[in-house]
Amino acid sequence: MSTSEAIPVVLVAGYLGSGKTTLVNHLLTHARDHRIGVIVNDFGRVNVDALAVAGQVDAMLPMGNGCLCCAVDTAGLDRMLKRLAEPELGIDAIVIEASGLAEPRDLVRMLLSSENPRVAYGGLVEVVDAVEFEANRVRHPELDEHLRFADLVVLNKTDRRDDPGLVELVRKVSEGRPVVRSAFGAIDPGLLFDARERKPVARQLSFDDLRHSDSEVHEHLHDAYRSVEFSSDTPLHPRHLLAFLTERPAGLYRMKGPVRFAVPGYDDRFLLQTVGPYLRFHRSPWGAEAPATRLVLIGTGLDEDDLLARLAACAEPAELPERAILPLLKYCE
Numbered sequence: 001m002s003t004s005e006a007i008p009v010v011l012v013a014g015y016l017g018s019g020k021t022t023l024v025n026h027l028l029t030h031a032r033d034h035r036i037g038v039i040v041n042d043f044g045r046v047n048v049d050a051l052a053v054a055g056q057v058d059a060m061l062p063m064g065n066g067c068l069c070c071a072v073d074t075a076g077l078d079r080m081l082k083r084l085a086e087p088e089l090g091i092d093a094i095v096i097e098a099s100g101l102a103e104p105r106d107l108v109r110m111l112l113s114s115e116n117p118r119v120a121y122g123g124l125v126e127v128v129d130a131v132e133f134e135a136n137r138v139r140h141p142e143l144d145e146h147l148r149f150a151d152l153v154v155l156n157k158t159d160r161r162d163d164p165g166l167v168e169l170v171r172k173v174s175e176g177r178p179v180v181r182s183a184f185g186a187i188d189p190g191l192l193f194d195a196r197e198r199k200p201v202a203r204q205l206s207f208d209d210l211r212h213s214d215s216e217v218h219e220h221l222h223d224a225y226r227s228v229e230f231s232s233d234t235p236l237h238p239r240h241l242l243a244f245l246t247e248r249p250a251g252l253y254r255m256k257g258p259v260r261f262a263v264p265g266y267d268d269r270f271l272l273q274t275v276g277p278y279l280r281f282h283r284s285p286w287g288a289e290a291p292a293t294r295l296v297l298i299g300t301g302l303d304e305d306d307l308l309a310r311l312a313a314c315a316e317p318a319e320l321p322e323r324a325i326l327p328l329l330k331y332c333e
């Protein structure tokens, strides 16, 4: 299996009672054509309650909707990832629900150090209780740091408190992380990951798909996040693209798509994937696909015109020497 097909592993963290299980269950029940594997990193306490998983550690249950659930302790994480990533399971994404007391950094570190080529870091989602936000910050000052470490913040329980000032505060504390509001964890799975191979990339993230899929989720979508598409037949200058990627706008959560460069010897398909600050390219031949850059950018508060103009400015029709691409190769798998 090529790394371009690596399964994203999304970590869902957040303080006790913030709504992590509710969000995970929402993802499972709104999976549409995604197949999601769930790992409850809960140090013994199984709490995927809405799915009635009354298992013991390492239990793995095939669910009616095609999902798999299991519970695992930290030591077993790698083993569970390996099992869930078996190609015959056809899993599109793996979601790990951290214990409310877990240190998200440890989980991220563990994931990034995984040597399993079938899985890839898919982002740290920090769930925040809108009602208890200020009180929890006082009781647990480390929560501020968790927010700064997150790739995406889900401000949950907005049915009980929906305050624009709070969104601003969360954005400030998290130092500009993308923030989406939710009630009962109702975020669109398409924000976190794509369905693999069953649909062409161009459709995976289209608003039309989302519009016609689920009205409840859809209601949150417009103000929750947006996707911006950029395409160019003209090759991009690797250094200019890297400069863009280094200065990604704060609200940009993830980015994906093939990139074309005009560097002799490097005219392959460079599949770009970013989540938060993480960035990688997977290089492979174009095959039957027409060489062109086609990127989808997903985030909150994105300035589409600015993004498109900055990406268009990366176009460089002239052939470039090898040294132009060298700095980018360290992000290649």
Ligand SMILES: Nc1nc2c(ncn2[C@@H]2O[C@H](COP(=O)(O)OP(=O)(O)OP(=O)(O)O)[C@@H](O)[C@H]2O)c(=O)[nH]1
Binding pocket: 014, 015, 016, 017, 018, 019, 020, 021, 022, 023, 047, 099, 100, 156, 157, 158, 159, 160, 182, 183, 184, 185
């Ligand atoms: N009103 C309201 N209640 C919510 C929302 N999301 C979750 N809850 C409730 O809040 C409680 C805690 O939700 P969970 O999803 O179990 O939270 P958790 O973060 O998994 O909790 P721990 O596993 O204990 O850390 C449950 O009673 C949920 O039904 C929401 O958006 N609005």
